[in-house]
Every structure is written in C-alpha cells, then in structure tokens.
Amino acid sequence: MPLFKLALRNLLGGGLRTWLNAFILSVSFVIIIGCQGLYKGMARQMEHLAVGSYYGGGQYWQANYDPFDTLTLDDAHGRLPDALQKMSAAGQAVPVLKRQATLYAQNRVLNITLNGIKQEQTIIDIPTARLRDTGHAIPAIIGDAMAKSAGLQQGDTAVLRWRNAHGTFDANEIYIAAIMNTQVGVIDQGQVWIALDVMQKITVLPDEATLVITAQGSAPPRGADAGNWVFRNQDFLLTDERNMMTSEYIEGGIMYAVFLFLAMLGIFDTQILAIYHRIKEMGTMLALGITKNDLIWIFTLEGALHSLLAAGLAFIYGTPLLIWFDRIGFSMADMDQFGLALGDTIYPVFTPGIIIGTAILIFALTAFVSYLPCRRIAKLNPTDALRGKIA
C-alpha cells in the first residue's frame, strides 16, 4: 500500500503531462466503448429485424430449397406434412411458396422471386392483409428498395410472367397494393409477394409450399422434419448476419488498435522520460534500501495508474456522452440498399461486459507498456544512479 501511495503521488506530481496522457487514454476508452456498443446494437437490431420480418422462430425448408440458388426453386416445393399443416391452421406457422418469375415494370425487365404467402398471417412483419383481391389485377406487395429499383409506386400496375408447374408460360397484370418499408433485404430486393392461394392456383401447385415460417416461441412439432422437410433454426438462419458482424468487429478492432497505439505511445514516452530524468531519485531510493523489484513495481504502477485516471475521466465526460448517443442513435440512412437489415438509425447497446472488458484490456495494455521501459531499472548501479548515470 505504501508503494501504491508513492506511485500515485508521483503520478499526480507529473502535473499537466499526466493529465494529458490520461485524457488521451480516456478518449480511447470512450471511443472503444461507444463503437463496441454500436456494433452490439447493430447486431441485435439486425437479428431482431431479420427474425421479425422473415426468419420467425425458425423455418422448415423443402429439401430441394437452396436460398443461394434461385434455379432450385422450380423443384423446391411440396405438400406440407400433417404436423406443419396443423401448425399453419393454428396460426403457429405460415407457408411460403416461391417461384422464379419475370417482372415487366416501367420498361424494365427484372428477374424476381415470386412469393406466395397467406393473406391472414401475422407471424412476420409483412402487411399481407393488403393482398385483398379486388377482382382486377393480382394484388402484390413489394419492399421499398424493390419499388425504387423497379420504378414502381403504390397503385401502379406491371406485367408478371412466370411458368407454372408444368413449365407452361403464363402472364398477368399485378398491381402494387402496398409498398412495405423494410430494411430486410431478403424480403425486399427482387421479391414480389402475392396471396398464397392465388400463387398456388396460377402455378398449378395446390396446397404446396417451399418453406414454412414458424412463429417465435413455437416448438417444432414432432415428425415435421421427416421426409422432404428440414427444420432450420434461428442460429442457422442467422449465420450470415452473424458472420457479417464478426467481420465488422474485426474491422472495428483495427480502429481500436490505432487509438490504443496512440495512447500507449504517450504512456511509453512518459515512462522513458521518467526513467532518464529521475535517475538520481532512483539511486537515492536504492540507497535508502528499496529493492530493485520494488522500484520496478513503483514505476510500473505509476504508469499503469494512468489507466485508472483515464477511466475516471472517461466516466465523468463519457457517461453523459454515451447516454446521449444511446438516445439519438447513429444514423444509417439507406444502408438497407446494401443488404444490411438495419433500421435508419442504430441504437447502441452498452453491456457490463463491454465496459468491464474494455477497462481490463486498457489496464492490461497500459501496465504492460509501463513495464517495458522499467526493465532498465534492474540494471541500475546504485552509486552510478546517485550520480545521475545509467550503466
């Protein structure tokens, strides 16, 4: 404890230089915690939107379905097993039938995936109630990114061409019953949604589906994944989102490293200067009976305490700053265009893990950087040190 007091007194005796170092380190503290919170918020928001808009509580896929290969859609359909039919009837699941189609809109020809979904479903956040048939063209819903790329607005009509189950071409007019504001690319880009019964009729695939989205919290029924239907849980479905976030974390780590490097450079420099400028002080302390190890410990602690001061500073100005950041969020306008299922604004999430983890990381790094120059103390000759010389 006396050593700690001595180190603290020496540190505070450093004056402005100490506070400048501590301030720089506190900025790193705040930035790292802020960015970590932002990434955490981004990951949570992305998963929340993807689950609510499409993944639900997991999906049953027809065995031939491969979401990365639209060419498989022609074969990826089948009748639902009894267990899934019961779930669907009970409102615990919603079947979706997918087929390739071509959309002729505003002089553009777009290859799209045509999705048939139950009009009365409430399991995912697609406004399927708007698919009410008015007796004219086929009512359809598209996402805002799709509407933008196709040049379509609500109430517009376009021609849709598809092939039925026998391979025969068919075509009809659709009208845009609603444009949904969504950030989930998988239900938006290149996707057109129509009523399931209409879809089954025009494709001559009665009672068939490509996948079944289950409600969140519903238990997978026994026997449902027998035969040609395979259950994909949320972890499986969210793999891409999580992998993407992992790469984001790595990119963020590079930024942290730069900030920390700058802060550590300041502390390292301070330690070097301290050792060279205070050589007589060290000699005196050795002459008074302090061991070299204690001396190393005092100087290392002196450097490492920068991080404690920085944590205190970061707490003072960082707390209100991060609370404000948490309230207003971070604007990510149009990020959905890049396929990221994010809202217009990302709200950071600050967990104890992020704060404690960051503090430990910075304290450990500071202690290490502080220790490195102190190793020279072990080579000190007390008599030389008293005369201000380093051996």
Next chain:
Amino acid sequence: MLKKIILGLGALGVWLFALTPIPEEILASPDAENIENIEASVSPAAVVKSAPQTAAEILQRIDDNRLSDGKIVVMSMTIHGRRGDRTISAKAWQRNLKDSFTEYLAPAREKGTKMLKLGDQLWTYAPDTDRTILISGHLLRQSVMGSDLSYEDMMEDPVLANNYNAAISGEETLNGRSAWILELTAKKDDLAYAKRQLWVDQERFIALKENLYAKSGALLKTLDVNSVMQVDGRWLAKSMTYKDALKKDGNGTSVVIESLEFNDNLPETLFSKASLRK
C-alpha cells in the same frame, strides 16, 4: 462469375442450336423484293404435293418443310440492347432434331468456344480455361444473353404436329403472300406455350409470322420473318426478328442464316464430348 459466363455461352449455344436445326419459330413473311427472287426459283417439288385440306395437314406440311435429320448452319444473332447491338456468330451441326454441336466464330472473345447438346443435356467448352462443363436442368431455362429468346423456346419437341392441335381461323395477305392463320392449342400440359398463332404461306408452307401466347392468353413473343430462302426445295427463313411482346420498348433480336446445308450423314464423332476439345 464463371457460372454466369458459362450460362451465357451455353444459352447462346442452345439458342443457335434451336434456330439452326429447328426453325420452328421461323415463320416467314418475305418482303416484296425477296419474294420476286424466290418466285424465279420455286422448286417443282414444292408444288407437286396436293393442296392440304385440313389444319392438321397444313401443320404436317410445315413440319415436313422445315425439319430434317441433319443440317449445317452458319448464322449470326444480333441482340438489340439499350446500350447498343451485340452480334454473335456461330456454326452449328444438328442431327435427329435432338443433338447439336456448335462452334462460335465471333466475337473474338467467344471464338473457339464450343457447345454440345445431346438430348436435354448441354456441355460447353471454353478454350481459355480448357474446361468442359455440363449445364443441365434449370440452367437450360434461362434467357439468352439479354436477347428476346429463352431456352424454353428452343428445347421443346420441334415437331409442332406432335404437340399442338391446329385450327384454321382465317386467311390473310401478308407482305403480298396469301396466308392461312393457324391457331395452335397445346395437346399437353408441359409445353412452354399454351397457344400459338401462325401465319402460313399457302404455297410454300412456311410460317411468315408467329405469335406465342401465355396460358392466360397474353401475347408473350412475336416472330417476324424478314426474308426467306430456298434450300433443296424447302422454304426456310433467312432472316427474322424475335421480340418479347411484354417489353414495351424492345427492338428485339435479329437472326440471319448466312448459310444452310442439309446433310443426313454428319459424322458420329462430332456429337461426342471428345470433339469439344479438338
């Protein structure tokens, strides 16, 4: 990327194959100038047959006129796109209405690329990579290099009489030629087009124009023959324009047959995978 390139080349190959051996879509409506040239060279064989009495007989005569066991065709296809035109030329050998071997002649980027179609399977060979790749299943259903054609147009049984019931719905003069209007309705469920409409030259039994319809009755595609030619007594389309009728502003895709030779004795070795690397 590689998949796309291969798909594109495969598509062209199938397309050329389909156009070459099976000018099923090739419905001729020759312009006046061409018609004059044609009149002078009408083969006696073309007029010896008795006049057909029924739509089914007309359809049979169309099939007889355009289908053969073996052909060698050199042709070019020009895709009229928004960003300009692209022309691709190729030479194709076809036999038995099912198999074909195609070699690309131009542009330079595709020169030397080969395609082999045996039944419903398709292989492409790219000299750059020295690889032979099988393209099958749904890849064959893709559209063709931005053109107004799709694989489905080419891969069907080319014998119209096998697939469609025919009825004469009227007569019309098209580019100075008397033509029957034939309404074709599918005999089976698995045909790409549920209905077709043909304008058939009453003397030459070549379709001068064709409309292809969806099951709902919507017009999907049109084909107009711009000029015709006579080869070994048969009347065939020489140049034609294919259009996607659902595209409001498309200029279509033009096809020109530069040379066509009937040959029932094409070497067996040509229709093998080994020939792709030669």
